[in-house]
Every structure is written in structure tokens, then in C-alpha cells.
Amino acid sequence: DSGVTQTPKHLITATGQxxxxxxxxxxxxxxxxxxxxxxxxxxxxxxxYYNGEERAKGNILERFSAQQxxxxxxxxxxxxxxxxxxxxxxxxxxxxxxxxxxxFGQGTRLTVV
Amino acid sequence: AQSVxxxxxxxxxxxxxxxxxxxxxxxxxxxxxxxxxxxxxxGLQLLLKYTSAATLVKGINGFEAEFKKSETSFHLTKPSxxxxxxxxxxxxxxxxxxxxxxxxxxxxxxxxxx
Numbered sequence: 442d443s444g445v446t447q448t449p450k451h452l453i454t455a456t457g458q459x460x461x462x463x464x465x466x467x468x469x470x471x472x473x474x475x476x477x478x479x480x481x482x483x484x485x486x487x488x489x490y491y492n493g494e495e496r497a498k499g500n501i502l503e504r505f506s507a508q509q510x511x512x513x514x515x516x517x518x519x520x521x522x523x524x525x526x527x528x529x530x531x532x533x534x535x536x537x538x539x540x541x542x543x544x545f546g547q548g549t550r551l552t553v554v
Numbered sequence: 555a556q557s558v559x560x561x562x563x564x565x566x567x568x569x570x571x572x573x574x575x576x577x578x579x580x581x582x583x584x585x586x587x588x589x590x591x592x593x594x595x596x597g598l599q600l601l602l603k604y605t606s607a608a609t610l611v612k613g614i615n616g617f618e619a620e621f622k623k624s625e626t627s628f629h630l631t632k633p634s635x636x637x638x639x640x641x642x643x644x645x646x647x648x649x650x651x652x653x654x655x656x657x658x659x660x661x662x663x664x665x666x667x668x
Contacts, residue, residue: 443597443599445597474655474656476658483658483659483660483661484644484658484661486655486656486657486658489655497655499655531597531598533598533656541586541603541605542588542600542603543588543656544600545590545597545598545599546597547596547597548596548597
């Protein structure tokens, strides 16, 4: 158990819908990272927050947004969903920024039908 | 920009044989390097990390990796493969450009043959 909790574990939704994925980092970790894993794209970095502030952006679509709340949990919002958004979405946390390992949650498997 | 290249998307070894998974990195500043393992339907678990201390790093489950700056490599090895090592392995780099995001390679799926 990494200490990072992601909910829900599975999500099935229709095209055009909006979903919210939730991540609770390890106790004390200030950095939260979101990744998308798909068969054709591999592990793609989406976005990073550090203590509530956005610090880095990767290949995140404009239809996607995220935030980190004062209690350090984070949410990834995906809207106007398309079939191609079906993937495993991982959240990771670390105490610092990149100098130590990141701890990964079990992921949320999103299926868009 | 940082990047990681993993040579060989699939590697097969016999049980008891040496495991060698290759990782080359590109970084303009001293990198932090990591190997993660992913079992089916699970998240990524850290195997080992290099953070500029010893160049030979020992990890969990008998794995180790050697940081070679001259070759920009961080290959993962295990002397004797076990059936339970079958999984996907990812090399990752971080620590530069002020953003500290983790950049992952495309992964190597290890198959262990009985």
C-alpha cells in the first residue's frame, strides 16, 4: 500500500460527459502528480501541483483541468469526454519536487462508451 | 529537456537467468533516476532510485541498477529471474528544469519462462 488513495477505481461513462477523479496523497506529501496511461501513449504526465499551486503542465488537454485543495487532496476533472480518453489515470505524490521518489495510487480506470 | 529511452519493449528470460533491462537518459543537469515496476491492474511500485549518492543502487526483490554518467545509462539487473518478476518495468528521470516532474520511459514488459 503506497498510501496514495484514488477514487473511484473504475468509471464507465458516455461520450460528452464530465467526470471527476479524486486523489488523496500520502500524509505529509505536498506534491501531487497526475498521469494518463494508455496502450498507445504509455505513461503521459498531465499536471503537477505543489502545496496548492500548479507547478508543471504536460500533455493535458484543454478539456481536462485539475486542482489541489488546502487539505492537499487533488481532483482531476475530465469534460466533453471522447472514446480516446479511455485510459488508466494515476495520481502520485511525493514530499518534495522530483528529488525523491513518487508514490503511486492504484489508478482509476476510465472507460468512455 | 529530459527524456528516457528504454530499449526493448518486450524481454523474455528463462527462470534463473540474468535479467537486464536497459535505460538511457538525457538530461542537461544531474538527474534523479528511478525504476518502477507495474504488475497487472496495479499502480507503479518503486524498485530503486539514484539520487547522486552511490552509483550502484540496490533495490527491492534483488534488483539493482548502476548509474553510468559516461554512457548516460541506468540499466536494471537481477542475477536470477523468478517467475514472480514477470511485470512491466519503467525507468523514470526527474530533477531538472525547475519543474521536477517525473518523465517515464515507454516501459519494458518482462516475461519469465519456466
